[in-house]
Amino acid sequence: MIREGCFHFDPDDGIYRDHFPGHAVVPGSLIVQAFVEAIESDAPVPLDLSGFRFKRFLTPGTYRFEIDETPEHLFCRLYDGGKTVVTGKVRRCN
Numbered sequence: 001m002i003r004e005g006c007f008h009f010d011p012d013d014g015i016y017r018d019h020f021p022g023h024a025v026v027p028g029s030l031i032v033q034a035f036v037e038a039i040e041s042d043a044p045v046p047l048d049l050s051g052f053r054f055k056r057f058l059t060p061g062t063y064r065f066e067i068d069e070t071p072e073h074l075f076c077r078l079y080d081g082g083k084t085v086v087t088g089k090v091r092r093c094n
Contacts, residue, residue, distance in 0.1 A: 003067040007034040007078070011060035026058045031086055035076045038067060045092050052076075052088030 009026045016024035032052055039047065058080065068075040078086035 001069045003038070003069070004065065005038065006062050006064050007031070007038075008062045009034075009058070009060040013060070016060060024060050026060055028052070028054050028086075031058070031078060032088065035065070035067070035078075035088065035090065038065070039074060039090060039092075048091040048093050050089050050091070052086065055083075055085045055087075056080075058085060 009030060011024065015027070015030075019025060019027055031054070032049060036047060036049075058078075063085075064079045066077045066079075068077075072091065074090040074092075076086070076088045076090060077084050
């Protein structure tokens with residue numbers, strides 16, 4: 001099963017005043033947290049995160065994501081246009 005949606009990182013969020021001022025960059029921790037929240041929207045359970053890779057910096061804005069669920073893992077992908085810019089793997093620990 002593949003879940004799709006969009007994450008919006010608001011350019012007016014105060015975090016960007018301190019995170020690379022003048023050239024705002026979305027912190028990787030916010031991107032990972034967005035995936036965690038999307039996964040936990042079904043039911044909060046402990047999660048094991050692994051192998052998140054960031055192929056380039058992202059500026060605040062809206063990005064499409066996919067979470068591909070298999071019996072063992074959830075494979076996370078974030079896109080900028082047609083290019084994959086973030087990948088990672090999540091396992092539910094229940």
